[in-house]
Amino acid sequence: MTLLEGLEKRLREECPNLELRKNEPMNRHTTFRVGGPAALMALPAGKESDACRVMELAMECNVIPFILGNGSNLLVSDQGYDGFVVKLAGTYCHGSVWGNNLMVNAGMLLSQAVNLALRHGLSGLEWAAGIPGTVGGAVYMNAGAYGGEISQVLHQVLAVGEQGGIYRASECDFSYRHSIFSEKRALIAEADFVLIPGDPAAIQARMADLSAQRKAKQPLEYPSAGSTFKRPAPLPDGTPVYAAALIDQCGCKGLTVGGAQVSEKHAGFIINRGGATCGDILALISEVKKRVLDQTGIELELEVKTLGV
Numbered sequence: 001m002t003l004l005e006g007l008e009k010r011l012r013e014e015c016p017n018l019e020l021r022k023n024e025p026m027n028r029h030t031t032f033r034v035g036g037p038a039a040l041m042a043l044p045a046g047k048e049s050d051a052c053r054v055m056e057l058a059m060e061c062n063v064i065p066f067i068l069g070n071g072s073n074l075l076v077s078d079q080g081y082d083g084f085v086v087k088l089a090g091t092y093c094h095g096s097v098w099g100n101n102l103m104v105n106a107g108m109l110l111s112q113a114v115n116l117a118l119r120h121g122l123s124g125l126e127w128a129a130g131i132p133g134t135v136g137g138a139v140y141m142n143a144g145a146y147g148g149e150i151s152q153v154l155h156q157v158l159a160v161g162e163q164g165g166i167y168r169a170s171e172c173d174f175s176y177r178h179s180i181f182s183e184k185r186a187l188i189a190e191a192d193f194v195l196i197p198g199d200p201a202a203i204q205a206r207m208a209d210l211s212a213q214r215k216a217k218q219p220l221e222y223p224s225a226g227s228t229f230k231r232p233a234p235l236p237d238g239t240p241v242y243a244a245a246l247i248d249q250c251g252c253k254g255l256t257v258g259g260a261q262v263s264e265k266h267a268g269f270i271i272n273r274g275g276a277t278c279g280d281i282l283a284l285i286s287e288v289k290k291r292v293l294d295q296t297g298i299e300l301e302l303e304v305k306t307l308g309v
Contacts, residue, residue, distance in 0.1 A: 003061055003062050003063050004039055004040055004063060004082075004083070004084060006061050007040070007057060007058060007061040007063045007084060008020065008022075008040055010057050010060075010061060011042065011054070011057055014053070014057065015050070015053060015054065015057070017045070018042055018043075018044060018045075018050065018054065019042070019043040019044075019045075020040065020041070020042055020043075021038075021040070021041045021043070022039065022040055022041075023037040023038070023039065023080075024037055024038045024040075024041040024085070025037050026038050026071075026076040026080060026081065026085075026307075027076075029068060029071045029087060030071035030072075030074050030075070030076055030225070031070070031071055031072045031074075031132055031223055031224065031225055031226075032071075032074070032075055032076075032223050032224060032225050032272055032276075032281065033223040033272055033276075034075070034076065034078070034272065034276055034277060034278050034281065035075070035076025035077065035078070035080065035081075035278060035307075035308075036076065036077060036078050036079050036080025036081075036308070037080040037081075038080060038081045038083070038084075038085040039080070039081065039082045039083060039084070040083075040084050040085070041068075041084075041085040041086075041087055042054050042065075042084070042085070042086050042087070043086075043087050043088075043090075044086065044088070044092060045092070051086070051088070051092065051160055051187055051189055052160040052161075052164075052189070054086055055086075055160050055161040055162075055164070055186075055187050056161075058084060058086075059161070059162050059185075063083070063084050064083070064084075064185065065083075065084045065085065065086045065187075066081065066083060066084065066085045066086070066307060067085075067086050067088070067136070067140075067187050067188075068085050068086065068087040068088070068089070069087075069088055069089050069106070069107065069133055069134035069136050069137035069140075070089040070109060070132060070133050070134045070137065071089075072131075072132040072133040072134075072137065072225060072226060073133060073137065073141065073225050073226060073303065073304055073305055074225060074304065074305050074306075074307060075225060075278055075281060075282075075304050075305070075306045075307070075309065076278060076306075076307045076308055076309075077278050077306075077307065077308030077309045078277050078278045078279055079308060080308055081307050081308040082308070086187065088105070088106050088107030088134060088136055088187075089107045089109070089134050090107065092105045092106060092107030092108075092189075093105055093107045093108035093109070093112065093134075094108070095108055095112070095113060095116050097116065097117075097120045097122070100122060100194055100195050100196065100197060101155065101192060101193065101194055101195075102116065102117050102120075102122060102125075102192070102193045102195055103190060103191070103192045103193075104116070104135050104190065104191055104193075105135070105189065105190055106134060106135050106136025106137075106139070106187070106188045106189055106190060106191060107134055107135075107136065108134060108135050109132070109133070109134055109135075110125075110128045110129075110131045110132075110133055110134065110135060110138055110143070111128075111129055111130070111131070111132070113125060113128070113135055113193075114126065114128055114129045114207065115129075117193075117195055117203075118200060118203050118204060118207070119200075121197055121198055121199070121200050121203070122195035122196065122197060122198065122203075123195060123196045123197070123198030123202075123203050123206075124148075124152070124153045124193070124195040124196050125148075125153060125193070125195065126148075126203060126206040126207045126210060127144070127145045127146040127147065127148030127210060128143065128145065128148065128150075129207045129210060129211060130145075130210060130211050130214045131143055131145060131226075132226070135188075135191050136187075136188040136189075136191070138150050139154065139157055139172075139179060139181070139188050139191050140179055140181045140182070140188060141177050141178065141179065141182075142174045142175065142176070142177060142178060142179050143177075144177075145210075146210055146213075149174075150174075151169060151172070151174035151179075153193045153194065153195060154169040154172070154191060154192070154193055154194075155168070155169060155192045155193060155194045156168045156169060156191075156192045157169075157172065157181075157188055157190070157191050157192070158188075158189045158190040158191075158192075159181065159184065159186035159187060159188050159189060160186065160187050160189050161184075161185055161186035161187050162185040162186065163184045163185050163186045164186045164187070164189075165186075167180070176230070176231065177230055177303055217265070217266055218263075218265065218266050218269065219263040219264075219265045219266055219269050219271050222263070222271035222272060222273060223271065223272040223276075224263070224269050224270060224271045224272065225270075225304045226269065226303075226304075227243070227244075227268045227269065227303050228243075228268060228269060228270045228285065228288075228302065228303060228304055229243040229247075229268065229288075229300040229301060229302060229303055230243065230300075230301045230302070230303045231243060232246070232298050232300065232301075241298065242268075243268050243300055244266060244267045244268030245267075246292050246296055246298060246300070247262060247267040247268065247288055247292060247300075248267040249295075249296070250288075250291045250292050250295045250296065251291070252267060252287075252288050252291055252292070253267045255284065255287065255288065256273075256284070257280045257281075257283045257284040257287070258275070258276055258277060258279075258280030258283075259272055259273050259274050259275040259276030259277070259280055260272060260273070260276040260277075260280040260281045260283075260284045261273050261284070262284065262288060270284055270285065270288075278309065282309065285302065288300070
């Protein structure tokens, strides 16, 4: 019996109400809409204890789980992933508000969290309204847009697993698209935000304005994983550098490999125009990186995470 088979056996015996799926197609769980099957996937219900028990059993069986949110920043191999995936999005998404605090489960979509804050007249998350990820994924990578970042409004995080516990924002080692959870064997279970009272009409107007900007500038009509590359470091004189501008400057806008294309609307996005494979996307990423490096001397770094690649 393999380690994964042993884990599956224990999960079925000790967590009879847990939803388990074998050989689950990952193209159903990523916004790129690509990826082969995951050998085993667990979808814990909306209780901290359920997720905690799944993590405990995985550790006892010497299986390292891959924690999946909405798959909005993920590229999965065409061959799939021969490990254990724990998915939170859609099953682990409760939230509550008291005073200026918004506490939500990690599987809640950011858009849902923003709307919950709006209903209670709380401001500070408007910038996140159009981000398709979950709260847990946003904390994990310190998501940000339009001058806002998760680190600016986070109070504390509850994580479960081998290195679980309560982490205050100051303990999360936040930086650009990074948090301490990149190095932790823990599942982000809940996040507690401290927001600012505001006028619901003004909050909604700000959300609508940012939504219109996204729609005008980004290829939202196609499957993608958002910004493909991280923002490069500034030039020695402090001049900011943007990946999309470099890609456009190097003549890559519209570049196509199979079903994958550098968006003609926003060069920072690689999109699935239909039928793209992980192989198509990786080949296109490699060509874009090569052209930018050859022409500018700047090496682009992936923002999109990969699994099974």
